[in-house]
Amino acid sequence: MKNICLYFQVHQPYRLATYRFFDIGDHDRYFDDHANRFIMQQVAEKCYLPANDVLLSLIDRYGDDFKVAFSISGMALEQFKAYAPKVIESFQKLASTGAIEFLAETWAHSLASLKSKKEFEAQVSLHKQAIWELFGQKTVTFRNTELIYSNDIAKMVFDQGYKTMLTEGAKHILGWRSPNKLYASAKVPGLRLLLKNFRLSDDIAFRFSNRDWNEWPLTAEKFVSWFQQAAPGDEVINLFMDYETFGEHQWKETGIFDFLEAFPALAIEQAGMRFKTPGMLAEELKPETELDVPYPISWADEERDLTAWLGNELQDEAFEKLYQLEKDVYHTGDEKLLRTWRLLQTSDHFYYMCTKWFSDGDVHKYFNPYNSPYDAFIHYMNVLSDFTIRVKIPSPAR
Amino acid sequence: MKVLMFGWEFPPHISGGLGTACYGLTKAMLKADMDILFVVPRLYGDEPAGSMQLISASGVEVDPGDEVFQSEGGKISLFEIDSTLLPYTTEEEYLDLVKQLETVDQVSKIKWDSRTYSFSGGYGKNLMEEVKRYAIVASNIAKAHDFDIIHAHDWLTYLAGIEARKISGKPLVVHMHATEFDRSGENMNPSVFAIEKTGMQAADKVVAVSHLTRDTVIKKHDIDPEKVITVHNGVEPFENKSLVEVKKHFPEKIVTFLGRITYQKGPEYFIEAAYKVLQRDDNVRFVMAGSGDMLPRMIRRVAELGMGARFHFTGFLRGPDVDRMYGMSDAYVMPSVSEPFGISPLEAMRSNVPVIISRQSGVSEVLKHALKVDYWDIDGMADAIYGTLNYPGLMNMFKKHGKKEVEGIKWDQAAYKLKQIYQNMLHV
Numbered sequence: 001m002k003n004i005c006l007y008f009q010v011h012q013p014y015r016l017a018t019y020r021f022f023d024i025g026d027h028d029r030y031f032d033d034h035a036n037r038f039i040m041q042q043v044a045e046k047c048y049l050p051a052n053d054v055l056l057s058l059i060d061r062y063g064d065d066f067k068v069a070f071s072i073s074g075m076a077l078e079q080f081k082a083y084a085p086k087v088i089e090s091f092q093k094l095a096s097t098g099a100i101e102f103l104a105e106t107w108a109h110s111l112a113s114l115k116s117k118k119e120f121e122a123q124v125s126l127h128k129q130a131i132w133e134l135f136g137q138k139t140v141t142f143r144n145t146e147l148i149y150s151n152d153i154a155k156m157v158f159d160q161g162y163k164t165m166l167t168e169g170a171k172h173i174l175g176w177r178s179p180n181k182l183y184a185s186a187k188v189p190g191l192r193l194l195l196k197n198f199r200l201s202d203d204i205a206f207r208f209s210n211r212d213w214n215e216w217p218l219t220a221e222k223f224v225s226w227f228q229q230a231a232p233g234d235e236v237i238n239l240f241m242d243y244e245t246f247g248e249h250q251w252k253e254t255g256i257f258d259f260l261e262a263f264p265a266l267a268i269e270q271a272g273m274r275f276k277t278p279g280m281l282a283e284e285l286k287p288e289t290e291l292d293v294p295y296p297i298s299w300a301d302e303e304r305d306l307t308a309w310l311g312n313e314l315q316d317e318a319f320e321k322l323y324q325l326e327k328d329v330y331h332t333g334d335e336k337l338l339r340t341w342r343l344l345q346t347s348d349h350f351y352y353m354c355t356k357w358f359s360d361g362d363v364h365k366y367f368n369p370y371n372s373p374y375d376a377f378i379h380y381m382n383v384l385s386d387f388t389i390r391v392k393i394p395s396p397a398r
Numbered sequence: 399m400k401v402l403m404f405g406w407e408f409p410p411h412i413s414g415g416l417g418t419a420c421y422g423l424t425k426a427m428l429k430a431d432m433d434i435l436f437v438v439p440r441l442y443g444d445e446p447a448g449s450m451q452l453i454s455a456s457g458v459e460v461d462p463g464d465e466v467f468q469s470e471g472g473k474i475s476l477f478e479i480d481s482t483l484l485p486y487t488t489e490e491e492y493l494d495l496v497k498q499l500e501t502v503d504q505v506s507k508i509k510w511d512s513r514t515y516s517f518s519g520g521y522g523k524n525l526m527e528e529v530k531r532y533a534i535v536a537s538n539i540a541k542a543h544d545f546d547i548i549h550a551h552d553w554l555t556y557l558a559g560i561e562a563r564k565i566s567g568k569p570l571v572v573h574m575h576a577t578e579f580d581r582s583g584e585n586m587n588p589s590v591f592a593i594e595k596t597g598m599q600a601a602d603k604v605v606a607v608s609h610l611t612r613d614t615v616i617k618k619h620d621i622d623p624e625k626v627i628t629v630h631n632g633v634e635p636f637e638n639k640s641l642v643e644v645k646k647h648f649p650e651k652i653v654t655f656l657g658r659i660t661y662q663k664g665p666e667y668f669i670e671a672a673y674k675v676l677q678r679d680d681n682v683r684f685v686m687a688g689s690g691d692m693l694p695r696m697i698r699r700v701a702e703l704g705m706g707a708r709f710h711f712t713g714f715l716r717g718p719d720v721d722r723m724y725g726m727s728d729a730y731v732m733p734s735v736s737e738p739f740g741i742s743p744l745e746a747m748r749s750n751v752p753v754i755i756s757r758q759s760g761v762s763e764v765l766k767h768a769l770k771v772d773y774w775d776i777d778g779m780a781d782a783i784y785g786t787l788n789y790p791g792l793m794n795m796f797k798k799h800g801k802k803e804v805e806g807i808k809w810d811q812a813a814y815k816l817k818q819i820y821q822n823m824l825h826v
């Protein structure tokens with residue numbers, strides 16, 4: 001085993017304010033600026049800034065042997081600018097080392113790929129532009145919201161000019177095959193696929209501090225030794241996870257930052273491995289075979305499907321009603337309405353309406369600001385009702 | 399494992415829900431291989447005991463000199479029964495009770511003869527007297543039977559439980575179905591409160607029907623938290639009644655409050671929330687069904703808010719009318735200020751009516767497919783009502799899952815948990 005691909009997702013939604021039905025038609029202050037600012041500043045201090053420092057020092061020590069990929073949603077970038085400008089500077093500093101690849105995604109961290117090609121493309125372009133402006137990089141690799149992937153999405157992504165894409169190494173897609181190789185899309189073989197090694201990724205992201213886990217505590221030595229257990233012929237371990245893992249989901253006190261520093265050092269120095277970006281790997285490696293994915297997969301939950309965001313009555317009604325407005329929103333030509341419509345597309349809103357966590361998933365509960373999916377739905381629908389009124393008013397009156 | 403259980407009533411002769419709860423629980427316990435000696439103040443002979451041994455306290459011989467409570471000093475004085483002493487009272491039961499109170503003189507005429515006592519088993523004026531006599535009889539019953547553990551349901555039987563424990567040395571579990579605090583708020587009856595506290599202090603374990611009730615006894619009665627365990631109630635499987643299809647003669651949707659119109663049930667919050675909804679939604683009518691001491695005030699408040707044309711009072715509803723009411727309803731609201739458990743939302747749900755319940759209810763701890771609000775959060779309550787009426791996704795979701803969820807809340811789970819508690823106490 002020679003290669004490791006580290007990719008971190010950075011995202012913060014615009015959370016909704018408590019918006020009651022009697023606010024409908026009265027005002028459009030949909031978002032909880034206070035909470036959004038507070039959370040952003042807190043996560044910046046607890047996670048983004050210290051984690052960036054660790055990466056910077058690793059880049060310093062290991063030069064070309066240590067590379068990292070980031071995908072930062074458009075709304076995270078916006079909120080950095082507004083609430084925690086130091087984080088932008090810190091990422092720019094990382095970018096200037098040349099060791100970082102920024103990936104493309106939908107600007108609003110949306111599910112547009114499942115519903116509207118036009119909107120999907122518009123958001124990918126927006127995000128591409130934002131990355132160019134802030135970090136001077138032209139994106140070459142794409143990652144879709146929550147690693148959602150299917151044949152149809154592959155086609156759209158390829159049409160947008162991307163030759164590489166990340167997704168989940170879902171068991172039901174891979175079967176006996178290894179996630180530790182480069183694959184290609186069956187629909188558009190020109191599109192290379194890197195698949196998340198979910199076991200090793202989740203060892204860090206979900207299990208690191210879990211004392212009930214029989215491998216706890218996870219040391220760098222132990223973790224790196226697992227890399228060596230990969231099958232002969234395996235080429236890359238893809239460790240994909242939320243960046244908030246460091247300091248936010250796994251607290252500093254668990255030793256997660258020490259781990260972030262220690263395991264790359266060990267992998268490079270003792271195991272002779274190299275950390276590479278998705279762009280580099282797609283150039284270097286040959287695809288093993290083509291993968292056919294007729295139904296969308298994602299990196300969420302046991303099912304690795306879309307049911308965290310879509311599928312129950314609440315999610316489906318909200319999602320349908322939101323995208324029914326597409327034509328009208330574009331028709332208004334109103335930039336502010338278009339932007340708001342996009343903020344309402346963020347996948348988090350639908351995640352909050354998920355009823356799966358009734359039976360499983362502490363993970364869902366952890367990320368959910370609402371007491372129940374029903375509360376999330378009511379808030380969202382109140383906002384959407386007001387938004388719908390505003391979109392349907394003829395423009396001179398607006 | 400044999401349990402000596404003290405109850406106050408048993409179906410079909412029940413005036414509160416306590417009997418129903420005991421019946422559901424004991425049936426499930428028998429299924430879980432526990433033996434039960436169930437004592438009630440009196441038996442009528444038509445109780446569906448099954449394999450359980452039912453014992454009537456009436457007719458048990460006691461030595462008239464054996465009046466344990468006399469010696470314990472006059473701390474507990476006689477008091478007049480008032481209707482709020484019952485747990486799980488429904489509207490209908492309340493009225494029955496009122497009727498019973500009117501005939502209370504008959505009850506008090508029943509005399510303690512030299513060797514046996516004929517209990518009324520009701521909730522008459524001499525209730526406290528009966529509670530004490532029940533305890534005397536209990537110690538004789540405890541002497542005469544073999545058992546491993548004692549279990550007493552609600553304050554009425556706590557003194558009996560304590561006596562049985564004294565005589566037999568077996569461990570005592572007391573079961574809190576409703577506390578005096580839930581029934582009366584801050585205006586608690588001190589004698590009842592004192593028995594509750596004494597019972598829980600004397601007990602080896604206290605079982606509370608919800609976390610809410612557990613909190614109450616820890617905070618109000620000052621009971622050691624280590625001792626108090628929550629065992630949520632179950633629901634008896636509902637008979638396969640076909641749902642009532644009701645033709646409405648107006649197009650508006652209906653939002654219903656159904657229950658006693660008393661402080662504990664929070665009717666005023668329902669009215670204030672209704673007012674908010676009516677400001678924005680004219681496709682709705684509100685119904686307050688039931689009676690109670692706060693009814694006149696509620697009627698005045700509705701008039702004051704000028705919404706009488708959209709807010710209706712039905713008065714007290716009986717069996718078939720209750721079903722019709724559910725059949726007509728598009729949402730059911732239970733804004734209770736303090737509800738140890740609360741069975742009525744489950745009845746609404748099995749009629750496919752979405753429910754909005756206060757977080758200050760035990761039932762909200764077990765329900766997932768319900769909208770939950772704090773009883774004082776009128777805005778939140780109004781929002782939940784509006785959402786249920788206007789966003790079809792909610793209604794569809796509730797219809798799909800609500801009924802199924804209710805059917806899954808079984809007494810078997812309660813019996814299983816209780817068995818574990820017993821086993822831990824007996825170290826088996």
